[in-house]
Amino acid sequence: MLPSDGFLRLGYAICDHRWRVIVCWIAAAVCLKAVAPAWSEVAIDGDLKHLPAKTTVVRAAELSAQAFPEDRADSQIVLVFARPDEKLSLEDRQFAFALGRSFEQMPNLPVVDVWTEKTPVVGPMLLSPSGQAVRVVIRLTNEFMATDNIRVLRLVEDAVLTAQYEAPTGLEIGISGSATIGGDMLMAAAESVSSTHRMSILLVAIALLVIYRSPALVIVPLLTIGIAATVSIDLLSLLASWSQQHPQAWPVIRIFTTTKIFVIVLLFGAGTDYCLFLTARFREQRAARLPIREALATALQGVGVALGASALTTIVGLLMMAWADFGKFTYSGPAIAICLTVTLLACLTLVPALLATRMGSTVSKGQPKVRLKRSRFSSWRLLADFVLRWPASILVVSLLLALPLARIGWSVEVTYDLLSELNANRVSRRGTQLLRQYFPAGEIGPLVVLARHPEGGLDTVDGRFRIAELAKPLDDLAGVEQVRSLYQPMGDPPGSTRVFSTEGLMVLAAKGSPLTKAAFVSQVGETAGNVTRLFLILAYEPFSVAAVQTCNEVEQVLNRLSTDPESTWHGASFELLGPTAGIRDLESVTIADRLRIQFLVTAAVLLVIVVLLRKPLICCYLIATVLLSYLVTMGITSLVFQALRGEHYLGLDWKVPLFLFVILVAVGQDYNIYLVTRVIEEQRRRGALAGLRHAIVQTGGIITSCGIIMAGTFISMTTAHMNGMVELGFSLSLGILLDTFVVRTILVPAFLALIADRLPPTRGLTDQA
Numbered sequence: 001m002l003p004s005d006g007f008l009r010l011g012y013a014i015c016d017h018r019w020r021v022i023v024c025w026i027a028a029a030v031c032l033k034a035v036a037p038a039w040s041e042v043a044i045d046g047d048l049k050h051l052p053a054k055t056t057v058v059r060a061a062e063l064s065a066q067a068f069p070e071d072r073a074d075s076q077i078v079l080v081f082a083r084p085d086e087k088l089s090l091e092d093r094q095f096a097f098a099l100g101r102s103f104e105q106m107p108n109l110p111v112v113d114v115w116t117e118k119t120p121v122v123g124p125m126l127l128s129p130s131g132q133a134v135r136v137v138i139r140l141t142n143e144f145m146a147t148d149n150i151r152v153l154r155l156v157e158d159a160v161l162t163a164q165y166e167a168p169t170g171l172e173i174g175i176s177g178s179a180t181i182g183g184d185m186l187m188a189a190a191e192s193v194s195s196t197h198r199m200s201i202l203l204v205a206i207a208l209l210v211i212y213r214s215p216a217l218v219i220v221p222l223l224t225i226g227i228a229a230t231v232s233i234d235l236l237s238l239l240a241s242w243s244q245q246h247p248q249a250w251p252v253i254r255i256f257t258t259t260k261i262f263v264i265v266l267l268f269g270a271g272t273d274y275c276l277f278l279t280a281r282f283r284e285q286r287a288a289r290l291p292i293r294e295a296l297a298t299a300l301q302g303v304g305v306a307l308g309a310s311a312l313t314t315i316v317g318l319l320m321m322a323w324a325d326f327g328k329f330t331y332s333g334p335a336i337a338i339c340l341t342v343t344l345l346a347c348l349t350l351v352p353a354l355l356a357t358r359m360g361s362t363v364s365k366g367q368p369k370v371r372l373k374r375s376r377f378s379s380w381r382l383l384a385d386f387v388l389r390w391p392a393s394i395l396v397v398s399l400l401l402a403l404p405l406a407r408i409g410w411s412v413e414v415t416y417d418l419l420s421e422l423n424a425n426r427v428s429r430r431g432t433q434l435l436r437q438y439f440p441a442g443e444i445g446p447l448v449v450l451a452r453h454p455e456g457g458l459d460t461v462d463g464r465f466r467i468a469e470l471a472k473p474l475d476d477l478a479g480v481e482q483v484r485s486l487y488q489p490m491g492d493p494p495g496s497t498r499v500f501s502t503e504g505l506m507v508l509a510a511k512g513s514p515l516t517k518a519a520f521v522s523q524v525g526e527t528a529g530n531v532t533r534l535f536l537i538l539a540y541e542p543f544s545v546a547a548v549q550t551c552n553e554v555e556q557v558l559n560r561l562s563t564d565p566e567s568t569w570h571g572a573s574f575e576l577l578g579p580t581a582g583i584r585d586l587e588s589v590t591i592a593d594r595l596r597i598q599f600l601v602t603a604a605v606l607l608v609i610v611v612l613l614r615k616p617l618i619c620c621y622l623i624a625t626v627l628l629s630y631l632v633t634m635g636i637t638s639l640v641f642q643a644l645r646g647e648h649y650l651g652l653d654w655k656v657p658l659f660l661f662v663i664l665v666a667v668g669q670d671y672n673i674y675l676v677t678r679v680i681e682e683q684r685r686r687g688a689l690a691g692l693r694h695a696i697v698q699t700g701g702i703i704t705s706c707g708i709i710m711a712g713t714f715i716s717m718t719t720a721h722m723n724g725m726v727e728l729g730f731s732l733s734l735g736i737l738l739d740t741f742v743v744r745t746i747l748v749p750a751f752l753a754l755i756a757d758r759l760p761p762t763r764g765l766t767d768q769a
Contacts, residue, residue: 007304007348011297014352021353025346029227032234039233042240043257045145045186047418048582050327055585060575063450067522067531073112073139075149077156078177078444080435082133083170091168093117093134099163100136106159109152110141121516125490133438137177144579145182147257150190153183157427174434175427178445178579181418184428185722188421189257192720196261199716200268207709208272220354221275228346229267232339233260239338253338254331261717261725262332262659263339265732269713270314270340270667273706274347277303277674280702282355296352304348306677309612310670311344313605317666320600324593326586329658380700383745384693391750398747402632409634413651416583417543420650421722440481442538445579447551449474449534449558452573456530458486459521466568467520467532473557474536479550482537486520491537542579545650548587551580587654594658601662602627605669613676621751622676625743626668630661633735641727653724656731664735667710671703671744679752688756696749707740 014021051058064071081088081096088096100116103109115137117123126135138156142148153175160173167173201222208218239253281302285295318340321333387394422429432444451470457463468487475483482491517523522531536554540546558574561567602623610619634657642649678699683691714736717729 005301008297008301010304010348011300011352012293014300014349015293015296015356018353018356021349022357025227025231025350029230029234032231032238036234036238037241039237039255039260040147040190040257042237042244043147043255043259045147045182045189045257047145047328047586048579049143049145051582051585051589052325052327055589056576057578057582057585060448060450060577060581063452063527063531063575064448064533064577066525067450067527068533069524070518072141075140075142075144075146075179075182076177077138077140077153077175077179078431078435079136079138079156079160080133080172080174080176080431080438081136082128082172082174082434082438084132084172084437087131088134088171089168092171095163095167095171096134096136099160100138102159102163103138103156106155109138109155110148112139112141114138121489121519125484128438130438133434135435135439135443140179142179143182144178145186146179147186149179149183150186153180153187153427156180172434174431176431176435176444177428180428180431181422184422184426185418186257188423188426188721189261192717192722192725193257193260193264195719195721196716196725197264199719200264200713203712203716204268204272204709207705207712211276211705217279220279220351220359221272223354224275224346224350225268225271225343227350228271228343229264229339231346232267232342233263235342236263236335236338251334252331253335254327255335256328256332258725259332259335261720262336265713265717265729266314266336266663266667267339267343269710270311270670271343271347272709272713273670274307274311274344275351276702276706276709277307278347278351279355292356296355300348300352303674305612306674307344307348309609309677310673311340312612313608313669313673314663314666315340316604316608317601317662320604321597321662323600324597326589326593329590329593329597333662380697381693383700384696384749387696387746387749388689388693388753391753394746394750395754398742398750402628405635406628406631407635408638409631409636412634412638412657414654414657415545415651416548416587416654417541417650418583419541419543421653421724423721423723436541440537440539441541441544442481442536442547445542446484447536447538447542447547447554447580448577449536449554450531450575450577451534451558451569452527452531452575453569454530454571456528458532459517459523459529463521463529463532467534469568470561471534473561474534474554477550477553477557479539479546479553480536481539484535484537486517486532489516489520491535538580543583547580548584551576551584590654590658594661597658598661601665605665609669609673612673613680615676617755618676618752622669622672622748623665625747626665626672626739629668629735629738629743630664633660633664633731633738636734637727637731640730652731653727655724656728659728660731660735663732664739668735668739668743671707671739672748674703675699675744675748676752683756689753692749692752692756700745703744704740707736707744711736711740 048057053059079096079100081092083092097116097118100114103111104114115122115126117126117134119126126137128134140149140152142152156175160175164173204225205218205222208221212218236253236255240255243249243253278299282295282299285298286292290298315337318333318337321329324330419429419432435444453466458467464487467485471483471485471487474480484491520532520534522528538547538550540550555574555576561569562572562574564570606619606623609622610616613619637656638652641652675695679692679695682695682698685691686694711733714729714732717732718726720726720729
């Protein structure tokens with residue numbers, strides 16, 4: 001980071017070469033736009049496929065691909081045909097069959113096969129026990145969250161909509177399945193990016209117009225951030241494309257659809273703050289009647305170190321996410337940090353260059369809402385006097401008010417239910433609701449047990465009996481509705497069907513079918529006869545807490561069988577596959593990541609501000625206030641959404657605690673750093689308490705304005721079409737407002753007042769800030 005004299009020289013150089021600086025930034029934006037691929041072309045999505053290799057579901061996927069290579073289906077779309085008050089007619093079932101078969105002939109669909117009621121082995125299982133509903137399963141080669149599922153889902157929706165005109169009267173049709181949920185989530189993410197982008201620009205423009213009456217002071221930040229955002233997003237797209245083409249090269253850059261939301265809100269929020277900090281000091285210099293060139297250079301000298309320090313804390317905090325095991329965390333933090341670095345460079349170079357043109361000459365004519373005249377500081381002067389008079393009482397009362405909310409925030413519940421991310425009007429939510437009425441909830445995504453026996457022979461008669469011994473204790477679990485295996489392909493408990501009934505004959509036919517053997521026992525390579533799979537239909541939705549608990553119970557049964565010398569499965573190895581197993585692994589990985597990243601972010605940010613401010617006691621207090629603010633924010637957010645959603649509230653989205661912590665701890669230090677650096681500067685000139693009082697008055701308006709703008713950009717996330725983003729946007733806005741109006745305005749000044757006469761002034765990087 002440049003020393004203050006370096007920023008002074010940089011300011012003069014930018015003023016002297018302002019047009020070159022402006023042209024360079026515009027040229028960079030144009031060139032990157034020309035060569036960089038679209039964000040959507042290189043963005044990757046999904047949650048479960050970014051789990052580390054050590055997790056159960058990843059090992060299970062590898063074993064499944066090795067043992068059952070012909071089963072290429074990675075996701076599915078399920079069509080549900082139902083009549084609410086009576087059994088399906090023959091015409092209904094024929095219509096469902098015909099529509100299902102039509103997808104096999106539809107071009108440009110990544111279809112492995114289509115299961116209908118007439119498909120051997122699995123067909124009878126697609127009809128509901130009541131006869132009121134039947135399913136058609138379209139199995140796809142696409143992964144659950146493949147971007148192509150947006151296109152596939154739209155094609156299926158259009159086909160179903162067209163077919164409904166010919167459907168029998170009163171027949172209800174729903175669309176569910178893992179690919180449907182994934183496609184809906186991707187569409188919601190894309191819509192969220194668009195709405196957040198528009199709302200961020202609108203809110204920042206309105207805030208700037210309210211704060212300033214000068215058009216230049218609205219155009220300069222918007223133009224700067226617009227160029228910075230364009231350069232950042234296209235640069236990330238280009239780097240991500242390069243990483244995909246060179247997978248062994250370092251560094252590896254990966255971007256996700258939702259990463260763009262964080263990039264946009266952080267760039268518009270932090271970028272506007274940086275612009276306002278610089279512009280506010282520029283206005284002070286212009287008010288002192290300095291020429292534009294000297295005013296800009298002096299302003300950059302005054303705030304350059306503070307802006308760099310503020311940005312550095314955020315960048316370092318985001319980089320700490322690279323130590324996560326979960327891929328989305330690992331790559332999202334550094335990607336956002338790159339964009340923030342570009343934005344800082346734009347604010348330190350492009351803003352002075354623009355103000356050095358005729359735009360800067362209008363600054364002295366337009367006055368901000370918070371004027372620099374002495375009479376306009378009365379409210380901040382009153383607040384400063386109040387805080388300096390009773391600092392100890394203020395701290396005690398604030399702590400007493402905050403602790404109950406912080407306690408709630410400490411133990412807040414989170415949910416990993418992917419369906420709860422989507423609005424109730426989404427096609428996958430409606431289709432899943434229809435599916436639940438007629439089929440076990442676990443039909444959405446079965447829990448798959450992959451069992452590898454050391455002795456092999458699972459495709460023999462003896463092997464079938466061993467599989468029966470494995471299926472029995474699993475079927476006895478309360479949360480398991482059915483166990484489909486080579487022993488019972490249709491999942492019916494032994495003795496539940498009569499041998500010579502229609503159902504009994506179908507069961508016998510299924511057991512003897514070569515297709516059944518190939519579906520349940522491996523027939524290839526080293527795994528032939530050694531690996532079998534069992535499909536467990538749970539009584540709960542795959543992403544629910546109850547399903548995860550049942551998954552844990554299944555694992556306990558398998559471990560007991562594997563370690564029991566008397567068991568025929570002694571020494572066998574087991575892996576779990578399916579959405580429930582994936583969610584369980586996701587939970588365990590992200591909880592460990594959250595604890596690790598929270599520690600690393602706190603330590604890294606503390607180290608940065610200690611180096612910058614050279615006041616360890618004050619720095620520790622600053623970190624403590626932000627941590628308290630985080631816990632209070634979590635507590636209030638939980639209470640608000642619990643009140644809004646009532647019995648439908650399952651907890652906050654699992655991504656909220658981590659992203660809130662990283663952004664709040666890192667970004668929340670910006671205002672503290674700006675205040676403390678100004679306090680240090682003023683205390684050297686005016687003395688301890690007088691300097692503190694003057695710093696509170698001088699920075700009050702600008703920090704409050706910046707906090708409101710930052711909160712406004714985060715509140716734009718509440719326009720997103722994903723519930724998790726809405727929760728995160730609300731919590732980030734609330735946290736920033738608490739930092740602005742409570743931490744920076746009351747808690748930090750009160751503490752500084754208590755220790756003002758006890759700590760000697762020190763010289764460091766912030767001497768001229």
